[in-house]
Amino acid sequence: MFEGVPLSWFLILSTIMFFVGIYGFLVRKNLITMLMSIELILNSVCINFVAFNKILYPEHMEGMFFTVFIIAVAAAEASVAIAIIINIYRRIANVDVEKMDEMKY
Amino acid sequence: MFDFSYTIWILLIPFFLFVLIGFWGHKFKPIVSGIVGCAGLLTSWLLSIFTAYKYFFDVGKVDGVYQQIIGYHTLWLKFTDTLHIDLGVLIDPISVMMLIVVTTVSLMAHIYSTGYLKGQKGFMRFYSFLSLFTFAMLGLVVATNIFQMYIFWELVGVSSYLLIGFYYEKPSAVAAAKKAFIVTRFADLGFLIGILLLSYFTQTFDFLTLTSPTGPAIATPPAATFLGMSVMTWALILIFMGGAGKSAMFPLHIWLPDAMEGPTPVSALIHAATMVVAGVYLVARLFPIYITEPIALQVVAWVGAFSSLFAAVIACTQYDIKRVLAYSTMSQIGYMMCALGVSGMGGHEGLGYMASMFHLFTHAFFKALLFLCAGAIIHAVHSNYMYDMGGLRKYLPITHITFLAACLAIAGIPPFAGFFSKDEILVAAYHHDTALFAIEYIVAGLTAFYMFRLYFGIFWGKKQDYHHTPHEAPLSMTIPLMFLGLGAIFAGFIPFSHLVTSDRQILELETEWIVAIPSIVIALVGIGVAYVMYLKPTEIPKKIAHSLRGFYTAAYHKFYIDELYLFITHKIIFNHISRPIAWFDRHIVDGSMNGLSYVTNQASDKIKGFQSGQLQQYALVFVSGAVLLALVFIYLWT
Amino acid sequence: MTSNQFMFLLFSAVIVIFSVLTVTSRRILRAAIFLLFVLVSTACLYFLLKYNFLAAIQLIVYAGGIVVLIIFSILLTSHIAEKLPSASLMKKWPAAIVALIGAALSITVILQYAFPGVNGSTQTVDVTHVGNSLINYGKYGYALPFEVISILLLAAMIGGIILAKKRKD
Numbered sequence: 043m044f045e046g047v048p049l050s051w052f053l054i055l056s057t058i059m060f061f062v063g064i065y066g067f068l069v070r071k072n073l074i075t076m077l078m079s080i081e082l083i084l085n086s087v088c089i090n091f092v093a094f095n096k097i098l099y100p101e102h103m104e105g106m107f108f109t110v111f112i113i114a115v116a117a118a119e120a121s122v123a124i125a126i127i128i129n130i131y132r133r134i135a136n137v138d139v140e141k142m143d144e145m146k147y
Numbered sequence: 148m149f150d151f152s153y154t155i156w157i158l159l160i161p162f163f164l165f166v167l168i169g170f171w172g173h174k175f176k177p178i179v180s181g182i183v184g185c186a187g188l189l190t191s192w193l194l195s196i197f198t199a200y201k202y203f204f205d206v207g208k209v210d211g212v213y214q215q216i217i218g219y220h221t222l223w224l225k226f227t228d229t230l231h232i233d234l235g236v237l238i239d240p241i242s243v244m245m246l247i248v249v250t251t252v253s254l255m256a257h258i259y260s261t262g263y264l265k266g267q268k269g270f271m272r273f274y275s276f277l278s279l280f281t282f283a284m285l286g287l288v289v290a291t292n293i294f295q296m297y298i299f300w301e302l303v304g305v306s307s308y309l310l311i312g313f314y315y316e317k318p319s320a321v322a323a324a325k326k327a328f329i330v331t332r333f334a335d336l337g338f339l340i341g342i343l344l345l346s347y348f349t350q351t352f353d354f355l356t357l358t359s360p361t362g363p364a365i366a367t368p369p370a371a372t373f374l375g376m377s378v379m380t381w382a383l384i385l386i387f388m389g390g391a392g393k394s395a396m397f398p399l400h401i402w403l404p405d406a407m408e409g410p411t412p413v414s415a416l417i418h419a420a421t422m423v424v425a426g427v428y429l430v431a432r433l434f435p436i437y438i439t440e441p442i443a444l445q446v447v448a449w450v451g452a453f454s455s456l457f458a459a460v461i462a463c464t465q466y467d468i469k470r471v472l473a474y475s476t477m478s479q480i481g482y483m484m485c486a487l488g489v490s491g492m493g494g495h496e497g498l499g500y501m502a503s504m505f506h507l508f509t510h511a512f513f514k515a516l517l518f519l520c521a522g523a524i525i526h527a528v529h530s531n532y533m534y535d536m537g538g539l540r541k542y543l544p545i546t547h548i549t550f551l552a553a554c555l556a557i558a559g560i561p562p563f564a565g566f567f568s569k570d571e572i573l574v575a576a577y578h579h580d581t582a583l584f585a586i587e588y589i590v591a592g593l594t595a596f597y598m599f600r601l602y603f604g605i606f607w608g609k610k611q612d613y614h615h616t617p618h619e620a621p622l623s624m625t626i627p628l629m630f631l632g633l634g635a636i637f638a639g640f641i642p643f644s645h646l647v648t649s650d651r652q653i654l655e656l657e658t659e660w661i662v663a664i665p666s667i668v669i670a671l672v673g674i675g676v677a678y679v680m681y682l683k684p685t686e687i688p689k690k691i692a693h694s695l696r697g698f699y700t701a702a703y704h705k706f707y708i709d710e711l712y713l714f715i716t717h718k719i720i721f722n723h724i725s726r727p728i729a730w731f732d733r734h735i736v737d738g739s740m741n742g743l744s745y746v747t748n749q750a751s752d753k754i755k756g757f758q759s760g761q762l763q764q765y766a767l768v769f770v771s772g773a774v775l776l777a778l779v780f781i782y783l784w785t
Numbered sequence: 786m787t788s789n790q791f792m793f794l795l796f797s798a799v800i801v802i803f804s805v806l807t808v809t810s811r812r813i814l815r816a817a818i819f820l821l822f823v824l825v826s827t828a829c830l831y832f833l834l835k836y837n838f839l840a841a842i843q844l845i846v847y848a849g850g851i852v853v854l855i856i857f858s859i860l861l862t863s864h865i866a867e868k869l870p871s872a873s874l875m876k877k878w879p880a881a882i883v884a885l886i887g888a889a890l891s892i893t894v895i896l897q898y899a900f901p902g903v904n905g906s907t908q909t910v911d912v913t914h915v916g917n918s919l920i921n922y923g924k925y926g927y928a929l930p931f932e933v934i935s936i937l938l939l940a941a942m943i944g945g946i947i948l949a950k951k952r953k954d
Contacts, residue, residue: 046787053895055797059804059823061888066808068767068880069872074859075813078820081851082804085827088843096834098901103918106839106910107927113846114934118941120851124858125948131862143760767879774887781894 052093059086073127073137077120084116149206151218154198154236157246158285160191161253164278172271181261184274188257188281192250199243203646207238213651215239215355217291229351235291237354240647241431241504245288248511249421251634253281255627256416259519262623263412263526273313277416280306284421288428292352293342296429300338300393303425304331307417311409323405330402334392341385345436348378358435365439376442383436383443387450390426395477396484397454401709403477407469411522414469419476419518420511427483427507434500434649438492448488452586455481457706459593463600464692464703466533468521471601472514475557478590479510485587486572489579490649497649498656499579502571505643509564512634513556519631520550523624524605527617533601537608537684542617545625547606549632554602556635558595558670564639566667574662591666595673603681792833799826811868817856824848835909 059082066079088109095105131137164187172180207213220235257277264270283302290296305328312324346352348369349362357364364379371378388399395403406418417423430437430447437444455478462474483503490499523546528536540547556565569591576584619625644654680687692699701707800823807819824847831840859865922928 046789047793049900050895051793051797054892055800057888057891057895058801061884061891062801062804062808064770064887065880065884068763068770068883069876070808070869071872072813072863072869074855074862075808075816075869078816078855079808081820081847081855082807082823085824085847089827089830092831092834092836092839096836103910103915106836106915107918107930109839110842111930111934113842114938117846117851118938120854121945122941122948124854125945127858128861128949137862139762142762145758146760147755147758763876767883770887771879771883774883774890777887777890781890 056086056089155219161278161282169275177270180271180274185257195246195250232294236289237291252420256412259627260412310413320408323408327402337385338389344382380440390429394426415515415518419514451481451484462597493650499575500649506568509568513553516553516631523620533604537611540606549628567639592669592673595670599677609684
């Protein structure tokens with residue numbers, strides 16, 4: 043409980059954002075929009091960590107630092123993903139994920 | 148003790164000839180194969196004569212009983228201590244007699260073929276198959292155990308098939324060869340079951356053990372019964388079925404007339420003198436066991452008698468000279484079987500056995516002679532049919548005289564050989580069963596009739612103009628005729644009852660005139676009727692045939708037995724048994740295999756959709772799995 | 786309702802609505818902008834929780850870096866005027882069901898769990914403290930992760946350059 047806001051509210055918010063992100067990852071056809079859904083997922087996890095840290099373990103800082111590192115990793119991953127997407131676009135001139143099925147039977 | 152182990156060479160010489168001529172014969176001129184074949188067989192013949200002399204007149208007898216000596220012996224396959232298959236040579240009165248018969252007739256056939264088949268394609272093949280046959284037949288007669296006899300039995304069947312189908316470009320010859328092989332093979336089914344039954348209950352294959360009076364077959368016969376008859380009776384009847392197939396007894400006789408498609412020396416050797424008597428020899432070999440089962444012996448006697456009557460009736464109507472001789476063979480073998488059937492064991496009771504073996508011996512000579520003469524006639528006239536012949540006595544003098552001698556022998560006129568042997572058979576039948584005697588008596592008359600119908604039809608009868616004059620056969624063909632002619636005349640004087648009897652002891656005989664006179668009378672009656680009907684062309688045959696037309700047509704068509712067999716196999720067995728089985732095999736057995744593969748293919752087709760390469764499908768499955776696992780572990784798994 | 790609760794509810798509403806719009810919008814640039822709004826609202830949440838430094842990092846890196854990067858790549862690879870095709874129903878329904886079930890399951894578990902009732906402190910996290918922790922190599926220090934993260938970022942940079950480089954051929 044943080045100043046009247048119960049922990050469960052934070053967790054429910056992050057859960058909703060997480061599953062919206064999953065829905066978006068499973069549904070969207072454009073690779074960039076799939077990447078955006080992934081950012082949503084990562085973001086929800088960050089909120090989770092921060093909420094736990096602030097409410098359950100207020101004298102520690104692990105949650106905050108973990109979140110810092112998550113953000114850094116998300117940035118690195120997004121840049122590499124964009125690089126791959128640019129490469130794919132150069133090859134087949136579109137970024138539709140359904141067209142990339144060369145690893146099939 | 149005289150060492151008889153050299154007797155294995157009597158068998159092995161023809162075997163090596165078969166291999167030699169078969170593989171290397173084509174490298175030389177054809178006549179070389181003929182000469183090599185004849186030379187090898189001459190050696191075998193001399194060895195057999197020597198063996199016979201040594202056995203019968205020198206060392207064979209101990210205390211007045213001829214011994215059964217194992218000349219040569221190797222163990223081949225061992226099942227238990229008593230049950231094992233050997234290969235060996237058994238020296239015994241009947242086997243030595245058969246050695247003489249087989250090697251003599253085979254030698255005559257070899258010499259004859261050098262002239263008969265001269266210039267024909269396949270000369271070397273013929274000689275190698277003849278040697279194979281000789282080897283197989285010799286192996287059969289000297290077999291020490293019943294399984295060895297079965298092995299050589301089958302080998303004889305194969306050689307017969309190869310030789311009947313010698314002119315393999317003729318479809319009728321091919322069909323005849325197949326028919327012979329299939330019918331005898333079918334009979335051999337009974338033979339094999341009989342062997343298995345016999346050896347199962349007595350635990351031995353060996354002839355000496357089986358036929359010894361203290362052995363497991365005779366002293367302690369198995370008590371098991373099946374459908375009212377003891378298993379020994381069943382075994383013996385089944386073994387007789389095998390013998391009946393090989394000896395062309397009714398109803399397994401259908402192959403013998405068709406086997407005449409083979410060259411004439413083959414008919415003389417195989418289908419007159421040697422292979423067809425293998426059935427008689429088999430019953431004679433197992434005779435001590437047959438004595439203990441009267442039912443089996445009755446079967447043998449009646450099948451023999453019926454076959455001889457059946458064949459004699461058909462022979463009266465046939466025009467192809469080789470077919471007449473084939474039915475005559477069937478009839479004479481019926482005599483031999485009947486004689487065995489009416490025989491007892493020991494002394495005067497065993498007269499039938501001795502008579503049967505004696506008749507086998509003499510029959511070999513005159514029947515082989517008849518066939519070889521027929522070959523000479525066919526060679527001269529280029530046709531098999533009686534209506535193309537007539538008045539040949541002027542053109543073929545040697546053939547004429549020898550043919551006449553053989554006919555007199557087969558009709559049973561003294562002092563020719565056939566009289567002595569046939570007379571003994573009639574005596575044995577007379578003392579045992581009057582019905583069988585009556586049948587065989589009538590058949591004797593019919594035999595004389597149809598043989599002299601044949602004789603008069605060929606050598607007298609109507610004058611034919613031949614478009615090229617028939618000439619006598621060359622020397623290579625007439626020498627065997629003369630040799631066999633001497634045998635047909637003088638073989639009756641051999642004191643057979645001193646040599647071959649049921650208990651291997653000497654049997655003193657005197658002619659029973661009460662049987663001998665009527666048998667001579669009926670033979671003369673038969674000859675007389677034939678003389679009247681056929682010496683000059685008359686209308687009498689046509690009138691008789693017309694008045695008996697139903698019966699005559701049936702006899703001319705061999706009583707439709709062949710058609711009956713065809714009906715049974717084609718309409719019944721093929722349609723109702725083979726076709727459903729084939730359908731089952733094709734649709735259900737193959738179908739289930741195909742179905743299995745089809746199901747696998749379809750399943751794999753459906754499953755491969757899992758690896759579609761679609762990233763979001765993979766992700767969906769992943770997330771669903773994770774959610775499912777979470778559900779299971781949180782709520783359902785305790 | 787306290788002001789905290791009201792602010793929290795306001796920010797969470799923004800987050801939820803805009804995240805849903807991100808994943809369902811048919812124009813790609815709008816989706817990117819909605820994502821930006823989500824990230825900015827998250828930063829506001831951090832501010833609410835008195836994590837000022839973290840909120841600043843969120844705004845700079847996430848909202849300022851990643852979203853800009855995404856917009857650049859959108860401009861490079863897509864026709865921004867075109868409407869994105871909406872996904873087939875065969876795709877939407879299973880995904881929606883799975884997401885809903887998952888969400889329901891998680892929320893049920895969260896609501897049923899009795900979290901220990903510790904009242905969070907309201908003091909702000911000090912930047913000095915953060916800086917000292919970052920280079921502290923003793924216990925409760927983050928020197929190692931700090932260095933590792935720097936190497937990761939270096940690797941990501943190099944990797945990105947090589948992947949996206951134009952080939953000479």
